[in-house]
Amino acid sequence: MAIIWNNEFLRRPLIAGNWKMNMDHVQGITLLQKLEWTLDDAKHSFQRVEVAVFPPFTDLRGVQTLVAGDDLDVVYGAQDLSPFDSGAYTGDISGQFLSRLGCTYVLVGHSERRTLHDESNEVVASKLAAALKHSLQPILCIGEGLEVRQSGDHVNFTLQQLRESLAGYPAESVDKLVVAYEPVWAIGTGEVAGPEDAQEMAAAIRGELVALYGVEAAEGVRVLYGGSVKAASAAALMSEKDVDGLLVGGASLDAGEFANIVRFEQHFGNA
Numbered sequence: 206m207a208i209i210w211n212n213e214f215l216r217r218p219l220i221a222g223n224w225k226m227n228m229d230h231v232q233g234i235t236l237l238q239k240l241e242w243t244l245d246d247a248k249h250s251f252q253r254v255e256v257a258v259f260p261p262f263t264d265l266r267g268v269q270t271l272v273a274g275d276d277l278d279v280v281y282g283a284q285d286l287s288p289f290d291s292g293a294y295t296g297d298i299s300g301q302f303l304s305r306l307g308c309t310y311v312l313v314g315h316s317e318r319r320t321l322h323d324e325s326n327e328v329v330a331s332k333l334a335a336a337l338k339h340s341l342q343p344i345l346c347i348g349e350g351l352e353v354r355q356s357g358d359h360v361n362f363t364l365q366q367l368r369e370s371l372a373g374y375p376a377e378s379v380d381k382l383v384v385a386y387e388p389v390w391a392i393g394t395g396e397v398a399g400p401e402d403a404q405e406m407a408a409a410i411r412g413e414l415v416a417l418y419g420v421e422a423a424e425g426v427r428v429l430y431g432g433s434v435k436a437a438s439a440a441a442l443m444s445e446k447d448v449d450g451l452l453v454g455g456a457s458l459d460a461g462e463f464a465n466i467v468r469f470e471q472h473f474g475n476a
């Protein structure tokens with residue numbers, strides 16, 4: 206999170222809450238209202254730090270209605286999308302539907318999709334293409350498991366995932382891309398990668414993006430960290446130069462805790 210001389214961020218931070226398979230459509234509305242009220246009470250500047258939530262598919266229509274009706278500042282996205290537009294793909298959801306529901310973002314290649322649904326980098330690449338086709342900004346998730354981390358090969362592994370997932374990703378759409386580094390061993394485990402681990406990988410990811418798309422394009426891409434983030438760890442992570450945001454799972458289900466993560470700047474002194 207580089208801050209430049211006039212106290213502006215080099216890249217607008219994005220704090221994203223992935224609700225995973227939690228919160229039915231009624232609970233989801235309550236959580237979102239509470240989050241917006243908490244942030245409004247705290248006079249949070251959404252222009253300065255963007256806030257996004259990723260509810261389950263079944264919540265999205267309710268979220269759309271609430272955001273539009275009450276003119277909320279929180280934006281939202283989906284947790285996955287199909288590589289296809291329509292057809293005999295039982296249970297899948299098209300990017301076109303998500304776009305119609307007002308989604309800004311879509312998570313692509315989350316580790317739980319890769320692990321539980323065998324999503325390869327090739328499939329992830331086709332989902333990135335589908336996201337762009339339907340004007341959704343993809344948040345591409347990458348990251349290594351525990352064994353790879355212990356072998357010391359985590360940077361090579363993660364960059365290969367990045368390259369293969371981005372195969373065919375058009376240079377003219379790099380400004381839409383967000384990358385989330387999520388070490389799988391730190392997801393839902395309480396183990397947080399240290400700020401220096403997050404910075405090491407975020408810098409490596411940016412370096413790879415420079416190699417693929419050039420300095421100017423890569424400088425604009427936001428790189429998030431995800432994995433057991435809490436309000437207590439957010440400020441230190443966000444102090445790192447190449448960490449431009451956080452992808453938060455469990456802690457995003459508590460409006461107060463998530464609002465404190467969004468307001469990470471308040472905690473810089475205590476970090």
Ligand SMILES: O=C[C@H](O)COP(=O)(O)O
Pocket residue numbers: 223315387391392393394395431432433434452453454455456
């Ligand atoms: O998408 C979010 C990440 O998987 C992190 O989840 P977590 O904060 O529960 O560890």
